[in-house]
Amino acid sequence: MLEDSADDLYEHAPCGNLSTMLDGTIAKINETLLGWLGYDRDEIVARRRFSDLLTVGGKIYYETHYAPLLTMQGEIGGVALDLRAKDGRKLPVLVTSTVKTGADGQPLLIRTTLFDARDRRAYETELLRARHAAEASEQAAQQDRQRLQKLVAGLQRSLLPRTLATPPAMDVAAYYHMASADEVGGDFYDLFPLGGDRWGFFLGDVCGKGVEAAAVTSLARYTLRAATVYDPDPAAVLGNLNTVLYQEYQSDNHRHCTVVFGILGHATSAGRAMTVTGGGHPPALLLTAAGTAEYLDTSGGPLVGLLPDLRFTTHTYTLRPGDTLILYTDGLIEARTDADRGRYSSEDLLDFATSLAPASAGAAVAALTDLLTRFGTGLDDDAAVMALTALPPPPAGGEPVHRT
Amino acid sequence: MNVRTRNHVTFAGPVDAPVVMLAHGFGCDQNMWRRIVPALAVDHRVVLFDHVGSGRSDPAAWGAERYASLSGYAEDVVDICRELELPPVTFVGHSVAAMIGVLAANEAPDRFAALALITPSPCYIDDDTYHGGFSRADIDELLESLDSNYLGWSATMAPVIMGNPGRPELGEELTNSFCRTDPAMAAVFARATFLSDNRADLAKVGVPTLIMQCSHDAIAPPEVGFYLRQQIPGSRLVTLAATGHCPQLSAPEETVAALREFLAVRR
Missing domain, CATH: 3.30.450.20 (PAS domain)
Incomplete structure (x- = not known):
């Protein structure tokens, strides 16, 4: 005991x-x-x-x-x-x-x-400190993310026209879907005057995302505009872009893009003549005034910036009054659809376009925006859409129509 | 806004009797009054409530800015009187609620018949000519004390507050189940309480006022009671034999007797 x-x-x-x-x-x-x-x-x-x-x-x-x-x-x-x-x-x-x-x-x-409780208090003080630190860093992370998103949104806006210039006797519209608020996408488009009521337009997609892709996007956009002034032939313009991208990035990680580039002739009573060149990009869609839809033969060209000295082919069309040309990036045709988680195919898109035709640029972009929204989480890439509709020309001698 | 749910207002006593409103101080909730409510409710309509951020008040009603100063709590008191259409009340405020009552009565004098201030202090921190009993460093130490009980209290309180059905042993009467308070809200109330200085509001009191102090109170020393009697026009000071800061708990009979004497004069 x-x-x-x-x-x-x-x-x-x-x-x-x-x-x-x-x-x-x-x-x-x-x-x-x-x-x-x-x-x-x-x-x-x-x-x-x-x-x-x-x-x-x-x-x-x-x-x-x-x-x-x-x-x-x-x-x-x-x-x-x-x-x-x-x-x-x-x-x-x-x-x-x-x-x-x-x-x-x-x-x-x-x-x-x-x-x-000296030991326990030290331990609790540490826990409490960790808790306060976790609360603070969570708040800081949230602020950082908001700052980043603001920066990304600003950078993205700088890569796209603030508002699309509207040529006389035309209806134009565009839509850009950002897949992520945290990362700048590589899709781009523009429509710009060349003088004498002639207009250049393009829509493309730089491979990759993020700041590096944004730099290529910016370079592509300004090269296209400058090259158009230098030689307004679509095939020559894409040849120029190819040379610039190839020289700029051959040493580095290869950066290339796909693009559809075109020039609209001046407005006539029969519409506008249109020359278009494709560089590895999905084919443009034409919705006719008669209510049909078809893919234009612009898909054949090579990827831009991957190889030196490429040749591009120019195709000639007419955008008649009531016709709508639709350019889009592959975000649209690679979205997973809700039904079977298969991809939204180019056949699906053609069916959708046929159901829309005839449609003005505004109505077509609205319908495609709605389609993109319905993809929801199935849409994991950026997607850009631009549509151009020829309207009946203004009365002879009248002032050109300026839309805002 | 529904003040009944916002402040978890409860009642006792006959509906048509004179109204006594009981306001708890920092650290607990309306449970502080449980030992004197039965005696008062015999011939008074007793109105009890929890300050927002304490007890069973609505957590959604809480806002760091509104409740960072005593005027936010005082506005709530006036809201309760107005919304419930109470006749002029005898307001009994314990500890910091005494000053909340002073602010409310100065804001809406027609709502108050009288003030009974239990262990009050208009200012806890000393200055050149005033003895409140504490230094700024002391108050910082209190905030530290609150913090060191932060984990323990939040862990103990969480299952109770959430009404954990899987653990029935965590019933209403569980240890520390009174005075449940969200630690973050309590810290704001502590700052509002112990950093307040309402000395300039005392001379404006226009209703009959009783000051009740204890013979030994670590929070409100005797000098503070004397100061209050001097500053509040026409006020009476009673020093209870009770010790500590909460005579309504430690000496309920003596507290009720002092209150009853004051209430009798008012009828």
């Missing part, structure tokens, strides 16, 4: 023991707690209240939380408080109290046990 006494256990228990009157005046205290505090017994017993042993902050916490709960419940446990030792040191403790009642149920005194 171990020789052990209750008195010795009380005095030298590995925790502080304290009994107080109901007003908090200390009636009994054990050696362990006196040792922690550095006080003599006669400095404490009947002279001090429990709350006098606490830091000022702990005292307020004791009066506003601990004492009311103890009175209401008859017990309270596991509350973190700080003792103030005689030499001024702070001692973190975990405190538990119960109210001892007499035979009549009336409260007699309060028994309190205090555990040394």
